[in-house]
Amino acid sequence: MIAPTHFRLSKQARAFTSISLVLCVLAALSACSPHVEKAAPLPTVYVTPVRNDQGEEVRILSGAVRPRIESQLSFRTGGKVTARLVDVGQPVRAGQPLARLDSADYQLAVDAAAEQLRAAQVDATQAASDAARFKRLLLDGSVGAADHERQQARADAAAARLVQAERQLELQRNRASYAVLAAPFDGVVTGLHVEAGQMVGEGQPVVVLARPGELEVVVDVPETLVAGTRDQVSHARIAGFPDWVKLHLRELAPSASPLTRTFQARYALASPPPGLRMGVTADVQLAKKGAIASAELPAGALLSTNQKPSVWVVNDQTGTLTRRPVALLSQSTDRVRVTGLPDGVLVVSAGAQKLDAGMKVQTAMRPGSL
Numbered sequence: 001m002i003a004p005t006h007f008r009l010s011k012q013a014r015a016f017t018s019i020s021l022v023l024c025v026l027a028a029l030s031a032c033s034p035h036v037e038k039a040a041p042l043p044t045v046y047v048t049p050v051r052n053d054q055g056e057e058v059r060i061l062s063g064a065v066r067p068r069i070e071s072q073l074s075f076r077t078g079g080k081v082t083a084r085l086v087d088v089g090q091p092v093r094a095g096q097p098l099a100r101l102d103s104a105d106y107q108l109a110v111d112a113a114a115e116q117l118r119a120a121q122v123d124a125t126q127a128a129s130d131a132a133r134f135k136r137l138l139l140d141g142s143v144g145a146a147d148h149e150r151q152q153a154r155a156d157a158a159a160a161r162l163v164q165a166e167r168q169l170e171l172q173r174n175r176a177s178y179a180v181l182a183a184p185f186d187g188v189v190t191g192l193h194v195e196a197g198q199m200v201g202e203g204q205p206v207v208v209l210a211r212p213g214e215l216e217v218v219v220d221v222p223e224t225l226v227a228g229t230r231d232q233v234s235h236a237r238i239a240g241f242p243d244w245v246k247l248h249l250r251e252l253a254p255s256a257s258p259l260t261r262t263f264q265a266r267y268a269l270a271s272p273p274p275g276l277r278m279g280v281t282a283d284v285q286l287a288k289k290g291a292i293a294s295a296e297l298p299a300g301a302l303l304s305t306n307q308k309p310s311v312w313v314v315n316d317q318t319g320t321l322t323r324r325p326v327a328l329l330s331q332s333t334d335r336v337r338v339t340g341l342p343d344g345v346l347v348v349s350a351g352a353q354k355l356d357a358g359m360k361v362q363t364a365m366r367p368g369s370l
Helices: 002-032 104-139 145-177 226-231
Strands: 044-049 056-067 070-074 079-084 097-101 180-182 187-192 205-210 215-222 233-238 244-252 262-269 281-289 294-298 303-305 308-314 321-325 327-331 335-339 346-348 362-365
Touching: 097 205, 104 145, 215 226, 215 244, 215 281, 226 244, 226 262, 226 281, 233 262
Parallel strands: 044 362, 056 327
Antiparallel strands: 044 346, 056 215, 056 281, 070 205, 079 097, 097 180, 187 205, 215 262, 233 244, 233 281, 244 262, 294 335, 303 308, 308 321, 308 346, 327 335
């Protein structure tokens, strides 16, 4: 009984030893064989073929909806503000008081002018009576002609001083009335630059009043685009409204702003959308027919280094990249129009900023570019 069990164990041991030897040989052979590295896959980039045409040159500028009539109101005299009677956004009627100044000094001036007028009236009345009496005495020879003429001159001077005093009183009354700033027309208060207790000067803007009935779009046009502004087709996309609204150029500033070097343009809305409010932003699109052949590309294709625009061109045979300078004609939110590229070349249209010259890539057509 013992011998068969011993035989079985020895057979299993011999089989285990054989398998171990085979594994060792295979491990030794694999250690001696050379290591083969796998090649790194080429990066894939989206490309867009160039198609030159005489398409529109489009630029989008940021503007705002403003009232056509918006006035900076100010006091016609200076002084201390005693009351501000309106708030921003408040509608007002023509003639409604907006703010008041301390008018105590102006009232004193009115009272003084009234007293001067009364004195001038007394002098004028007395001088006229004396002149009439001298005229009667001249007839019977009691006074000479020279005395009569002198008295008549005094009467004329007193009458002139009376007129002067009347005008002075009227002037002081007007200045006293200037202590109240009233609305010149029906409108909405869009700005306030004054508070009670503040000292203001004559002509200093204190309230901004606008007529909300007629709105327009105001935008600053760069001096490089102003030459063809009147020939361009203009539209605006206003915040809160999905559709583009056609614009008509109403006014273009004759000179550029000294700070921004831009020209202010004011556009009338062909059909204002209902519920339009002043102050909201508006993207103004300026478009005109191109004078030269150009290509429209996705905005992601454009590289700009030191204000010199360029793009990556891909060799479709070798997959290498070449940087090609271009001239930028127009640019919108997601599209650019450039010139300087031949028809048919493939331009990298996404992720161009992450590439380097001489790289090899594999291409994939950008969706919608065919």
